[in-house]
Amino acid sequence: MSTNISNPNLTNSTGHINILLVSIYSFISFFGLIFNLIALFIFYHNKFRSQTVVYMTNLATADVLLILTLPMRIYYYLGFDNLPQWLCEVLGLVLKANMYGSIFLLTSICLDRCMAVTFPMSSRVQEWRKKAPLVCLGIWLLTFGASVPIYLSKRSQVKNKDCFDGLPVYATNLVVVLPTLIVGFGIPLIIMLICSWGLARAVRRSTATQTGQVDEKKIKRMIITSLFIFILSFLPYHVILVLFSLVDVDSIPQPMKAAYSYSLMVACFNTVLDPVAYYFTTDTFRKSVDMGAVWRMFPLSSQSPGTERRIHNS
Template sequence: MESEASNCSFTTHVPSGLTFKTFSLISYIPLFIFGIICNVLALWIFCCKKKEWTVTTLFMRNLMIADILVVLTFPFRLYVFLHKWNLGTELCKALMSLYFVNMYMSIFTITAIAFDRYLAIRHPLKYKSWISLRKASITCCIFWIICITICILRNLEDIEYEFTTCFQDSTRPFFLSPVFVIVGFLLPLLTISFCSGKVIMTLRVRTRMDTYKQCSVEKAVKLVIANLVSFIICFLPIHIGYTIRFVAESLRISCNILENINEFIHVENLIANLNCVLDSVIYYFAASEFQDILFKQFTLSKCRSSCVP
């Protein structure tokens, strides 16, 4: 006998209360406005003001583009909360793919930036021989291919499903959900945490060794911590929600429980989308601060190595 969960409709799972709609409007409208303004401004700075192509600017441009594409889906999310979805299944699938591809593209790029920063701060003399613009470009291409492939597989799962509302998955457990959580969040989180910890330790040591650079180093440490905290706050809750929903759908739990889980995911989506605004602000200042420190460190290390008999 088919379970109640397998017959849950999309409308059953979409939060429909007036309070939630008001909360969504209050959240998504400023997120869309500030997300567009901050990311376009940051992209303009990295493209027009900093015209040279470096590994750092390449990753920054890639991150800003991914965040802008995520922000462009926000008006359609607002439409879903205000109207019944009548724009077609294909458009819905395209928008959901655009959202998920670029959300995970943003996560992977943030991870790459953290790893690049780790190599630059911990191994400044070997950095230029290890990392190149070509390698960074190939890395970004691989990230795009992985994200797009996973989303194609996701759409194939629901190829015969008719969407009565958008930005809501089917009630059948998606077999790649654990991959999204492990590869798309846990591994990046571990990488960012490791790299951030090592960078902070290194910068703290340099602060004790050179009090003249103490102010700039302290700013850099705070930015590293801000990056890590922002990543955890924005992406941890939503992936907890994905995990709980996958387990609930696999166990064929009732529609009422799935509805509560889905309401939690909708709220956490709002928090995850806040990352699109925070990225442009935090990473703009981080890029300037770390480029300054890296330049000083590289110059100092080169000088010391040349002075060693």
């Protein structure tokens, strides 16, 4: 095994170290794990478990499971290319399933908040919101239930020996990619956009905003930030999947393969951004966190935008 340090754009199939991927995945593993474990501790000790907290608890759990797959990626990008192929495939499957679980849970949080603020007096809406645990169970069953059959059916076709640098057949086959793009990203993105617009519209028309009790600009910044994090995290990966579907798998150029690895890394970075979003959008979470300790761990912005209590605790 070579111990030479390569250019970040070189793949690890030659045994080179990819400094950029090692650094970013190490950052995600350390801070993502700490932040999400803090979040889980707070959520599980929260006496008032609202529907949003149920979704956030499941989201933090999904993020932790995703993070637990990253040490093997760090090991691989340090130049150790002796991982068994089955382990690469299983860890990739777990990562992808949890990534889409995160997408669906983030969408559910946005939809739940929108419904809570837009239809606060509707008994039917309130009854539907109480089904949050069942919705979360359905998301777990959907993500893993849909991923495992695809993995098993395509496993025998996988010929690549490049572990995490290789392109899985079940992520480049058009029959699989098309529904993944539509159901796994397209529909959630549309729901996020519509709900963000509806939430901003409801806040603008609320009595609290019109009487000056609530800062509309700060709430809009919170909505835009949540939407921005979602798009920033998951759009690059799905754009790469679209490009893959347009070319022959055997003739994909090396730069596009490198772009796939980096887009997956960006998607994983969402596990660090989610807890930050919890802090800025949830009163209970913000009051429970000793930010002085966090500042000492890593320099973050000291500004925390004000938000409307009904939206936060919905």
